[in-house]
Amino acid sequence: MHDTGPAVQTAPAGDDDQDSRHARRFGLPIATALVMGNIIGGGIFLLPASVAPYGTISLVAFGVLTVGAIALALVFGRLAHRHPQTGGPYVYAREAFGDFAGFLAAWSYWITTWVSNAALAVAAVGYLDVLLPLHGSTGWTIVAALCCQWLPALANLAGTRYVGAVQLVSTVLKFAPLLLVAVGGLFSFHADNLGPFRATGDSPLGAVSASAAILLFSYLGVESASVSAGEVRDPQRNVGRATVLGTGLAALLYLLCTVSVFGTVAHDDLVDSTAxxxxxxxxxxxxxxxGTAVAVAALVSMVGALNGWTLLSAQAPYAAARDGLFPAAFGTKRRGVPTVGVLVAVALASLLTVYNYTAGSSGVFETLVLVTTFTATVPYLLATAAQIYFLLSGQGHRVRRSRLVRDMVLAVAAFGFSMWLVGGAGYAAVYQGVLFLFAGVLVYAWMAARKKRTATH
Incomplete structure (x- = not known):
C-alpha cells in the first residue's frame, strides 16, 4: 500500500457541519433508501424505450447486468467495511495505488454524477410532457429541465437532514407506479407486443453488450452508500447491508417492470415512446x-434521484479535496453538505443540458447515458482492482481461506463485468468519455504541484 496517509480526514469537531442541527447521520433505512433512490431514479422510467430498438434480447442484457450489479454491490460492501470513509471508489483506489489513481477515480466519478444529473433531467422532462404541453418548445423544455436540477440542489444546500427526508419520501412514493406496472403488467401481458428477439443487425453478443451499456445507467448508484460512508452511522456494518439490500430490491423490481412494459406496450410504439x-x-x-398518475410519480422519483445524486456529486471531490487533490473549496462543508461541490456540479449539469438541447435534442438521453456508462466504469474498475490488490497482498482484515476465495471470485467477476461494459458503450461514448477523463490530468498536475510545493515549504 502506498504511503499516502489517511484516505480522508474527518472534519474538526468545531466544523459547521458537525455542530449544525441541519446535519444528521444516516441510519440503515436512510442509507438503503439512498442506494435504492439513486438506482431507481429516472433511468428505469425511460430505459425500456431506449433499449426497445434492440429487441427483447435486451431482457437478457438486463439479467446479465443484474448479476454484475450484485457482484459490484458485494465488492463495495467489503471495501466499505475495510475503509468506512466518505469518498467510496476514490478512497479505495488511493489507498491501494496512490494519489494519481485516487484522483482518476474521483474525477471520473465526479463527471459521472453531474452528467447523470443532466440525463435525469432530460428523462424527467419526458414525463412532465405528459402533464404539461412542453413538447416542441425548446425554450420551455430547457427551463423545465433546469428546474428539475436546481430544486434538488436547494434541498441539498439546506443540509443532510433535508436530503435524507426527501430521499426517504421519494423512495416510498416511487414504489407505487413501479409496483403497479410490475404486477398489473403481468395480467395485461400480450406476447405479440414483444416484437423481434433481435431487432438490429448486430450479433447476439454485440446486441447484449450495446443494450447493457445503456441499461447500466439504471444501475448507477450501487456505490451510493460507500461514497457517503462518512455520513452513515456505524458504516462498517450499515454500508455493506444498505448496498446489497438496496441493489437486490432494485434489481428485482427492475426486471419485473421491464418485462411488464415490453409485454403491455406494442414494440413499434415503445421504440418512439417518451413516457x-x-x-x-x-x-x-x-x-x-x-398514465397521468404514473407521470406524477415518475417525476417524484426523478427529483428524489436528483436529490441523492446531487449529494454524491459533491462527496467524491470533497474527499479528494481533503487530501489536496481537488481545489480546497471543494473540501468545506456547511450543514453536512459540501456546498461548493453541489453548486459547481449543478452548474455544469445545467450547461450540459442547455448545450444538448440547443445542439439538437435527438438522442440526448441516450448520448448522456452512454458517456456516464464509460466514466462510471473507471472508478468501478479501480475499486475492484483495489479489492483484488488488498486480497492478494494480505493487507487489512485477515479472513478464512474460503472467504478469501469467495471475495476474490467476486472481485474478478466485477472487474471483468466492468471491462465488458466499456466495450459495450461504443466508440463514440468511449471517445467522449476519454476526453472528459484526460482533461482531468491537467487538473491533477496543477493540484499535485501545489501539494508538493506546500509540503516542501
Missing part, C-alpha cells in the same frame, strides 16, 4: 387517469 410507464398503464386501464 413508456405511462403508456403501459394506459394500455392496462385505457387512456384514463392512470
Amino acid at each position: 413508456p410507464f405511462s403508456d403501459a398503464v394506459n394500455a392496462m386501464f385505457g387512456d384514463t387517469w392512470g
